[in-house]
Amino acid sequence: MKEYYIDSDGIQLHAKLDRAEGVEKGPLCILIHGFTGHMEEEHIIEVQKAMNDSGVSVLRVEMYGHGGSGGTFAEHTLYKWVSNVFSVLEHVKTLDFVTDLYLCGHSQGGLLAMMMGGMCPDVFKALIPLSPAWMIPEVCRQGSILGADFDPEHIPEMVETEEWSLSGNYIRVAQSIFVEPAIERFGGPVFIVHGDADETVPYSYAVKAAEKYKNCKLVSIHGADHCFNGHLDELYTVIRSWKV
Numbered sequence: 233m234k235e236y237y238i239d240s241d242g243i244q245l246h247a248k249l250d251r252a253e254g255v256e257k258g259p260l261c262i263l264i265h266g267f268t269g270h271m272e273e274e275h276i277i278e279v280q281k282a283m284n285d286s287g288v289s290v291l292r293v294e295m296y297g298h299g300g301s302g303g304t305f306a307e308h309t310l311y312k313w314v315s316n317v318f319s320v321l322e323h324v325k326t327l328d329f330v331t332d333l334y335l336c337g338h339s340q341g342g343l344l345a346m347m348m349g350g351m352c353p354d355v356f357k358a359l360i361p362l363s364p365a366w367m368i369p370e371v372c373r374q375g376s377i378l379g380a381d382f383d384p385e386h387i388p389e390m391v392e393t394e395e396w397s398l399s400g401n402y403i404r405v406a407q408s409i410f411v412e413p414a415i416e417r418f419g420g421p422v423f424i425v426h427g428d429a430d431e432t433v434p435y436s437y438a439v440k441a442a443e444k445y446k447n448c449k450l451v452s453i454h455g456a457d458h459c460f461n462g463h464l465d466e467l468y469t470v471i472r473s474w475k476v
């Protein structure tokens with residue numbers, strides 16, 4: 233494992249690269265955590281291990297305001313995360329072992345993967361959204377996120393719960409995002425993994441996304457929650473058996 237920082241317009245993004253053993257040249261999967269998440273979460277590590285064991289190298293990167301990266305949580309937005317991924321892509325160009333590129337993200341990271349797929353349909357060979365939170369733009373337009381309610385037409389300075397506080401700019405950005413056009417623009421293989429007992433992001437969104445993508449396989453993990461707690465072995469098996 234190599235640990236380092238990737239510059240993203242002056243913000244240092246914390247990254248860890250785990251090469252697949254015995255693979256001189258091969259695919260790389262960029263792996264991104266969710267909202268309030270980081271790269272050492274059990275489900276993220278499980279996916280990294282499964283990918284590595286499948287011969288896929290993995291670059292875990294923590295996005296703006298998360299984990300060991302620069303920026304504050306309160307000031308993060310999906311546009312900042314989009315810029316972060318562009319910076320990661322510049323960095324990846326310097327890795328000479330990389331053949332194909334995959335993008336995998338959990339939850340808000342899964343939404344990000346779906347957005348990036350629409351912007352860079354020729355860059356990513358495949359997308360792997362895990363419990364993708366692609367209802368975030370919709371719920372922000374309606375005036376609620378993760379139990380915090382607000383007036384969607386008069387967005388407050390800050391949105392707060394007991395666990396976190398977030399600039400209203402997060403909401404403004406999210407409200408401007410429409411995921412369907414991004415879904416339409418990506419014709420490559422998409423592999424969605426979602427627990428059917430997820431109470432954070434309803435499983436029905438995975439079904440809806442799978443219907444909209446041209447080339448999507450959806451695997452549900454029965455009884456699994458948003459972070460696949462207690463179902464990590466199944467998550468491993470599902471990722472391990474995935475073939476592009």
Ligand code: FER
Pocket residue numbers: 265266267268269338339340341365368371376377378379432433
């Ligand atoms: C929301 C539902 C889910 C939300 C964020 C998420 C900010 C993302 C969760 C995750 O990334 O794990 O309403 O609003």
